[in-house]
Amino acid sequence: MSVAIKIALNGGLYNKDPQDSELGRNIIEHSIELIDELGIEAFTFKKLSIRINSTEASIYRYFVNKHLLLLYLVNWYWEWVQYLIQINSRHIIDPKDKLKIIIQSIVSASKENPMVGYVNESKLQKIVISDGMKVYHTKDVDDENSKGFFKSYKNLALTVSQVISDVNPNFKYPYALATNLFEMANNHLFFAQHLPKLTDISVKTNVYDEMEEMLEYYVNKLLAE
Amino acid sequence: MSVAIKIALNGGLYNKDPQDSELGRNIIEHSIELIDELGIEAFTFKKLSIRINSTEASIYRYFVNKHLLLLYLVNWYWEWVQYLIQINSRHIIDPKDKLKIIIQSIVSASKENPMVGYVNESKLQKIVISDGMKVYHTKDVDDENSKGFFKSYKNLALTVSQVISDVNPNFKYPYALATNLFEMANNHLFFAQHLPKLTDISVKTNVYDEMEEMLEYYVNKLLAE
DNA sequence: TAATAAAGATAGTAATACTATTGTTTTTAA
DNA sequence: TTAAAAACAATAGTATTACTATCTTTATTA
Structure with a gap:
């Protein structure tokens, strides 16, 4: 049995907490697999219900629709990254070192030992890279934002922006740089694989190492006084 | 009658060139309006056909589906930005000044005088900001990329990366910085409006001016030797 | 053991994303 | 100028999606 980490998420995201039942955890586990395989567009509750030998109606008891599931x-995922940052930097005082840990955690959130049995962090990272930004690029952003549905991401941005400001209190764009680090990490891992002309990162070497190097180069240059 | 700029686009993107007929131009004009109003998810050919007093079948004669239309x-849009950069920087020699023009063109592509009657550049920019990245975040990227469907964006990245390398030939990430400029411009205009906690740009002042300032600050710091 | 909650089975609906066919204009070219 | 061809409109039809509703079975708990 795996260690019982329970990630606290906004209750408005689900009808019934999937972490609390076998079926719920099954939905999480196999939706990650299926979205990774099909992409969010072709993924449906019908297909998921077949995969897990359940029914559409049962899945709807947990999630309002596939958008909310995503x-x-x-x-x-962002709560997981936040957690990784916390444990990996808990004894570190120098904000520069902290920022290094943050970059490592963002880039390699999937490399870490999986600690929650039913979540495949590596596949989840692939989903976030491919479909992550679709969750807020909708006509419902404002409404969903007011319900706190983007809290995890905003919290992480806050955490990272504070470390950025600790490194250089005069830097004018700590929030933008924080989110830019997340977006760059995800975008360029995607570009390296699918649109190599849009990046300098190459899949021929270790993409993760290259990504870390690039992000470190970025923050060092930008935060130099 | 407006000046006849014809933007050359990959023929695989359409069944029948919409620039060549009244109905085609109508489809472009009103799809921009309707996608801006509804977002790409809720937009359908049915709704568009009603809006322009035509039929679904007629629209399908021009575009395979809404994804290809988008x-x-x-x-x-990216051809338009490329065009703006070209005419605005045609007499400029210093690569630093060129880069400044590039940033202005990216951020304010919508502020320019409209030169194609049936395209509302301002609404089109809003669409690109909200839905632009969805065009390559699909399971068909590789296939569509091999057909040249992302050529305009890649060309622009090439153009900008060359100027970046002219400014500082030792900078290791000219392509990444180029795409990062596009993505940042779009993302943070979106964040400023909908998720202000993710950015330092504020809608209270002139967002476009602030955006330009931020991007200039970024490139200056990153490209300083 | 009765009550209750969770899950499965089944059916049904409106909308979406198309394809196909036929008829009517409009354009063009002989 | 007229016949042919292309463009467009009108209509119908299909499979899939994104649900909602209801009813039955199974498991849990009081």
């Missing part, structure tokens, strides 16, 4: 997964 | 519009 939002749940994405929030889960 | 791809057409997004490519159109």
Whole structure:
């Protein structure tokens, strides 16, 4: 049995907490697999219900629709990154070192030992890279934002922006740089694989190492006084 | 009658070139309006056909589906930005000044005088900001990329990366910085409006001016030797 | 053991994303 | 100028999606 980490997520994201039942955890586990395989567009509750030998109606008892399920997964992911940053930097005082840990955690959130049995962090990262930004690029952003559905991401941005400001209190764009680090990490891992002309990162070497190097170069240059 | 700029786009993006007929131009004009109003998810050919007093079948004669229509519009936009950069920087020699023009063109592509009667550049920019990245975040990227469907964006990245390398030939990430400029411009205009906690740009002042300032600050710091 | 909650089975609906066919204009070219 | 061809409109039809509703079975708990 795996260690019982329970990630706290906004209750509005689900009808019934999937972490609390076998079926719920099954939905999480196999939706990650299926979205990874099909992409969010071709993924349906029908297909998921067949995969897990259940029914559409049963899945609807947990999630209002696939958009909210994706939002749940994405929030889960950012909470996971936040958690990794916390444990990996808990004894570190120098903000520069802290920022290094943050970059490592963002880039390699999937490399870490999986600690929640039913979540495949590596596949989840792939989903976040491919479909993550779709959760807020909708006509419902404002409404969903007011319900706190993007809290995990905003919290992480806050955490990272504070470390950025600790490194250089005069830097004018700590929030933008924080989110830019997340977006760059995800975008360029995607570009390296699918649109190599849009990046300098190459899949021929270790993409993760290259990504870390690039992000470190970025923050060092930008935060130099 | 407006000046006849014809933007050259990959023929695989459409069944029948919409620039060549009244109905085609109507489809472009009103799809921009309707996608801006509804977002790409709720937009359908049915709704568009009603809006322009035509039929679904007629629209399908021009575009295979709404995804390809969006791809057409997004490519159109990046060609437009490329065009703006070209005419605005045609007499400029210093690469630093050129980069400044590039930033202005990216951020304010919508502020320019409209030169194509049936394209509302301002609404088109809003679409690119909200839905632009969805065109390549699909399971068909590789296939569509091999057909040249992302050429306009890649061309622009090439153009900008060359100027970046002219400014500082030792900078290791010219392509990444180029795409990062586009993505930042779009993302943070979106964040400023909908998720202000994710950015330092504020809608209270002139967002476009602030955006330009931020991007200039970024490139200056990053490209300083 | 009765009550209750969770899950499965089944059916049904409106909308979406198309394809196909036929008829009517409009354009063009002989 | 007229016949042919292309463009467009009108209509119908299909499979899939994104649900909602209801009813039955199974498991849990009081």
